[in-house]
Structures are given as structure tokens and as C-alpha cells.
Amino acid sequence: MIKVADRREMEDYLYIQCPNCDDLTEHDVLKGRMGKDNITGTFRCTECGRVFSDTVRIPEVLKIKVLFSDGDVTETTETELESNEVLVVGEEFYLDDGRWVCITHIETKDGKKGKKFEADEIKALWVKQFDVLSVKVSVNDGHKTYSVRTEAEPDDEFVIGTILAFDDFDALIHAIKTKDRILKRGSAEARDITRIYGKIRKKRYEVLDLEEDDDQDGFDFDQE
Numbered sequence: 001m002i003k004v005a006d007r008r009e010m011e012d013y014l015y016i017q018c019p020n021c022d023d024l025t026e027h028d029v030l031k032g033r034m035g036k037d038n039i040t041g042t043f044r045c046t047e048c049g050r051v052f053s054d055t056v057r058i059p060e061v062l063k064i065k066v067l068f069s070d071g072d073v074t075e076t077t078e079t080e081l082e083s084n085e086v087l088v089v090g091e092e093f094y095l096d097d098g099r100w101v102c103i104t105h106i107e108t109k110d111g112k113k114g115k116k117f118e119a120d121e122i123k124a125l126w127v128k129q130f131d132v133l134s135v136k137v138s139v140n141d142g143h144k145t146y147s148v149r150t151e152a153e154p155d156d157e158f159v160i161g162t163i164l165a166f167d168d169f170d171a172l173i174h175a176i177k178t179k180d181r182i183l184k185r186g187s188a189e190a191r192d193i194t195r196i197y198g199k200i201r202k203k204r205y206e207v208l209d210l211e212e213d214d215d216q217d218g219f220d221f222d223q224e
């Protein structure tokens, strides 16, 4: 995160407007130079892959009220967010104190209802403890890559070089993308993983008609 001026350092990703997606998306900062209140650099959209150079304003850091609910008890705390960070109901993130939570409701300053807001529109976040994660897995069969998901607890460990078993095929894990880098060996805990990359090792059925879509929960197989 980019913090206030005296602690400011170059970030390796930013939420900025993508000219291709026409939306605020996460961008890798390929190279950049810090200005007083901006970064001039080259950025790559992690959604569509578009690379472009621009000067972008550095977002402000806001303190947002958080209502943490754990069964019967609701506790009030706060967390720091960048003003242009996008928060979505149903998504997970870390509070500043390290707790891993899921957003259940977003209260906005102007009373607007919805599921997706930038931090500077938010009055309070309602969250609950997150204990089961749905980890994205890209499985390559040599021709195409399919997006599937696997459920995991936050501290489940995924190891490169091992097999991840699905109902209808196995996938050999060859890379893991975490929030800050891509691992080619070693392991990572589910809570840190943004995507696992695997190669199909064995499948009993022809894989047909899979959507190449991140949001697919399941996937269909035509049997023989």
C-alpha cells in the first residue's frame, strides 16, 4: 500500500483505470517514478493484460470504520484503505490487524445501495471472519487454459510439483501467484494465493465447452 508522504515507497501494484477494461482494475507497476502526488510509469492490467504508460495520481489513505461480526458479537474497529481501492460484497481481505475477513455489507456515505464501491464512497464495512476460501486454479491441457476453483482453509498449503485432485482430472501444480509475486517452486498458504497454475495430468473424459471465465464456480463435462 502507498502510505502517507514520509513513508512513501514505490508500490508493485495499483488500482487504476484500465483504458481497455474501462474499469478500475489491479495493475502491476512494471516501472515507475514517484512524483510528489503521482507516479509516472508503465502499468499492466491484471485483468486484460493491457500495458500502457501514464501518470497517475497517488491515492489518499483513508481510515474506514469496520464492524466485525463473529456470531453474536459485533466489534467496531477500523482499517486503512486507499481512496480508489475497490471493495466488493462477498470478497475477502485482511484487516490492518491481520484478520482475514469477508465483506458482508457496505454502508455508503450517501446511502447508495450496491455491492461494489470505491473506498472514498464508503462509510463503514460490515465483515465476518473468513474461513473457507475459494482458490482460483488455471488448468492447462496443452491447448487451452480453463478456470476452475478449489476450496481451502486459509492456512492450507499448496506445494509446487504436487498434484491437485479434482473430480474428473488431476492437475500438477507448476506455479502459484500470490498477492505479491509468482512462485515457480516452493509453496504458499491458501490465504496468500491469488491463482494456482496447473497442467492436466490425467483425465477420464473429454473436456468440452468450458467457459474461460474467472467467475465460474463449477464446470461441465460431457461424458465420453
Ligand SMILES: [Zn+2]
Pocket: 018, 019, 020, 021, 022, 025, 045, 046, 047, 048, 049, 050
Ligand atoms: Zn484491463
